[in-house]
Amino acid sequence: MMGQENVKNNNxxxxxxxxxxxxxxxxxxxxxxxxxxxxGIVRYSDGYYCNRCGxxxxxxxxxxxxxxxxxxxxxxxxxxxxxxxxxxEQIKQDLQANYLTWEGELTPSQQKISQELLNSLALKQxxxxxxxxxxxxxxxxxxxxxQALIQGExxxxxxxxxxxxxxxxxxxxxxxxxxxxxxxxGQEYHEPNFENLTICTTHQLLKFYHAFDLIIIDEVDxxxxxxxxxxxxxxxxxxxxxxxxxxxxxxxxxxxxxxxxQKKLNYSLLKRRFHGHHLPVPKLKMLIRPxxxxxxxxxxxxxxxxxQNIAFKKPILIFVPKxxxxxxxxxxxxxxxxxxxxxxxxxxxxDRLAKVASFRNGELDILLTTxxxxxxxxxxxxxxxxxxxxxxxxxxxxxxxxxxxxxxAKDDPNGNIYFFYHQxxxxxxxxxxxxxxxxxx
Amino acid sequence: MTDFCLVCNQPIxxxxxxxxxxxxxxxxxxxxxxxxxxxxxxxxxxPRCPKCDREQEDERLCVDCERWERMYHGNFLxxxxxxxxxxxxxxxxxxxxxxxxxxxxxxxIELIRSDFCQLQYDFYVPLPTDPKHIASRKFDTIxxxxxxxxxxxxxxxxxxxxxxxxxxxxxxRMTTKQTFYLRENFTESPQLSGxxxxxxxxxxxxxxxxxxxxxxxxxxxxxQFESFCIIR
Numbered sequence: 009m010m011g012q013e014n015v016k017n018n019n020x021x022x023x024x025x026x027x028x029x030x031x032x033x034x035x036x037x038x039x040x041x042x043x044x045x046x047x048g049i050v051r052y053s054d055g056y057y058c059n060r061c062g063x064x065x066x067x068x069x070x071x072x073x074x075x076x077x078x079x080x081x082x083x084x085x086x087x088x089x090x091x092x093x094x095x096x097e098q099i100k101q102d103l104q105a106n107y108l109t110w111e112g113e114l115t116p117s118q119q120k121i122s123q124e125l126l127n128s129l130a131l132k133q134x135x136x137x138x139x140x141x142x143x144x145x146x147x148x149x150x151x152x153x154x155q156a157l158i159q160g161e162x163x164x165x166x167x168x169x170x171x172x173x174x175x176x177x178x179x180x181x182x183x184x185x186x187x188x189x190x191x192x193x194g195q196e197y198h199e200p201n202f203e204n205l206t207i208c209t210t211h212q213l214l215k216f217y218h219a220f221d222l223i224i225i226d227e228v229d230x231x232x233x234x235x236x237x238x239x240x241x242x243x244x245x246x247x248x249x250x251x252x253x254x255x256x257x258x259x260x261x262x263x264x265x266x267x268x269x270q271k272k273l274n275y276s277l278l279k280r281r282f283h284g285h286h287l288p289v290p291k292l293k294m295l296i297r298p299x300x301x302x303x304x305x306x307x308x309x310x311x312x313x314x315x316q317n318i319a320f321k322k323p324i325l326i327f328v329p330k331x332x333x334x335x336x337x338x339x340x341x342x343x344x345x346x347x348x349x350x351x352x353x354x355x356x357x358x359d360r361l362a363k364v365a366s367f368r369n370g371e372l373d374i375l376l377t378t379x380x381x382x383x384x385x386x387x388x389x390x391x392x393x394x395x396x397x398x399x400x401x402x403x404x405x406x407x408x409x410x411x412x413x414x415x416x417a418k419d420d421p422n423g424n425i426y427f428f429y430h431q432x433x434x435x436x437x438x439x440x441x442x443x444x445x446x447x448x449x
Numbered sequence: 450m451t452d453f454c455l456v457c458n459q460p461i462x463x464x465x466x467x468x469x470x471x472x473x474x475x476x477x478x479x480x481x482x483x484x485x486x487x488x489x490x491x492x493x494x495x496p497r498c499p500k501c502d503r504e505q506e507d508e509r510l511c512v513d514c515e516r517w518e519r520m521y522h523g524n525f526l527x528x529x530x531x532x533x534x535x536x537x538x539x540x541x542x543x544x545x546x547x548x549x550x551x552x553x554x555x556x557x558i559e560l561i562r563s564d565f566c567q568l569q570y571d572f573y574v575p576l577p578t579d580p581k582h583i584a585s586r587k588f589d590t591i592x593x594x595x596x597x598x599x600x601x602x603x604x605x606x607x608x609x610x611x612x613x614x615x616x617x618x619x620x621x622r623m624t625t626k627q628t629f630y631l632r633e634n635f636t637e638s639p640q641l642s643g644x645x646x647x648x649x650x651x652x653x654x655x656x657x658x659x660x661x662x663x664x665x666x667x668x669x670x671x672x673q674f675e676s677f678c679i680i681r
Binding site: 067068069071073075077080081084086332356 | 488540548551585587
């Protein structure tokens with residue numbers, strides 16, 4: 009019940025665990041070359057640290073032994089447990105001369121970055137790609153992933169959000185349709201397998217040890233990766249000692265830019281979206297009265313602008329900061345606009361994936377959501393409203409990402425993005441400045 | 450030192466309460482839950498089933514209790530519960546029981562402490578957990594919560610079960626066979642008397658609680674038994 013994986017003696021079964029690490033409560037009897045173990049939790053001078061996620065452990069079981077709360081969702085690591093690791097091997101069998109079945113074409117600026125990534129791969133160096141939302145980052149990766157696979161290297165594409173995994177997987181499966189791609193995230197459990205190309209959440213990286221020659225981390229700035237030492241630790245452990253990590257982001261952190269300056273991280277900048285148009289600049293709307301008035305009415309100015317946008321007959325995404333507000337908005341808006349189809353979605357929502365899919369298919373007019381849809385999700389012709397954009401939950405990276413949902417299609421590069429606020433915060437200011445800066449050549 | 454919420458890991462901002470500030474009694478209670486996460490858990494509303502505390506439309510006996518009425522000829526086990534089994538509670542139970550996050554016992558304690566302490570009984574008997582589960586979790590889920598808020602009397606033991614309750618549907622739960630038995634030192638002379646409260650985490654059909662009472666009532670016929678399950 010604790011999700012322990014038992015080592016099978018069967019060689020073929022065992023090969024599926026190449027490059028992985030897992031917990032055993034007792035020491036394994038079988039000796040096998042390449043199979044090593046460390047203690048689940050290690051003691052340093054300043055405390056006990058989890059060997060899987062690198063976090064300091066403070067919680068204790070009744071027998072006074074420490075356990076790790078941080079990565080507990082992957083199975084509990086206790087002080088008495090063993091963390092087993094099975095060495096990765098270079099892939100030599102069944103290599104193809106080409107894996108890429110994508111027939112699209114890159115723009116010259118995408119082409120340039122694709123080439124820079126190929127150079128970093130050859131030199132086994134880390135690389136930061138700073139590209140605006142909707143720049144077509146995914147397409148820029150195809151060639152470098154192809155090259156790595158041709159060389160018999162193992163590649164992992166990791167992103168903090170399940171929705172983004174679900175969005176990327178079909179696109180890669182289409183672009184590399186001769187291979188089986190591994191897809192792993194918390195809501196889609198299946199037995200571990202060995203794949204040359206894996207797409208997973210950054211959490212899942214903790215299950216790997218020195219496994220990949222190339223790890224590409226998409227949306228590095230997304231919560232929970234940013235400032236999250238755990239997943240940095242995981243990404244470092246999951247890549248081979250000689251290997252590359254590529255970071256893709258629209259909003260690089262100060263630390264990353266500092267590494268670029270020190271020449272420890274290669275850097276590419278892409279200011280223009282793939283369709284060549286500017287990023288839509290957020291329209292700032294200050295509200296005087298509260299957004300929700302006495303749980304019964306909504307701010308008139310917001311309703312006025314919403315009505316204007318409904319007339320365009322385009323899908324509308326409304327971001328609200330708190331889950332519990334979703335139902336209030338839904339109730340009031342349904343009364344106000346009985347002809348429209350509404351749905352609400354939040355991170356813990358069981359039907360989240362289905363709801364997002366039906367919004368994308370045009371089966372819904374308005375989707376009310378918390379920040380879960382801020383990244384990686386492409387919905388054609390969408391108009392976006394952020395309510396209470398001054399809430400502390402929206403840092404400038406999140407605001408930029410949300411604004412980046414708008415105008416992504418070639419045939420509709422414009423769109424409305426509204427920030428509603430009561431207080432003009434530093435985050436709002438920084439987000440608008442960054443967007444305008446990228447638009448400025 | 451700032452406390453961090455055990456559920457969402459965010460720092461807990463203490464609610465500035467004027468009354469508490471002015472009152473001479475200093476309440477120095479530690480919090481393990483932030484206000485946002487606290488709001489995820491819902492106290493049971495009214496009306497409820499008069500016997501088992503199930504939240505429902507009216508105050509009539511619920512379907513399960515009607516069955517108990519027939520089966521036990523009106524000898525009900527009155528149950529007290531505090532919280533409904535909603536999304537947030539499901540998540541908490543999963544993290545506590547499935548993943549074995551022992552630290553989360555403090556969340557349950559914070560949630561039930563004040564209401565639970567108003568219930569006064571002579572003895573508090575925790576329902577035992579499957580020994581196999583205790584071995585893998587390295588703690589007992591029920592007594593870990595209650596041992597910090599009331600004196601416990603360990604009377605019952607449990608046989609290892611072929612299938613845990615959580616994997617059964619309602620019908621399978623109802624037909625579960627008796628798996629409790631008395632601890633050895635309790636089979637000799639009667640040591641329970643007066644009003645006894647059985648303690649468990651979750652009340653689904655009541656099957657488990659009624660089984661426990663059956664054993665105890667046979668041994669201690671003069672006692673009055675009631676049950677407390679945190680979640681209904």
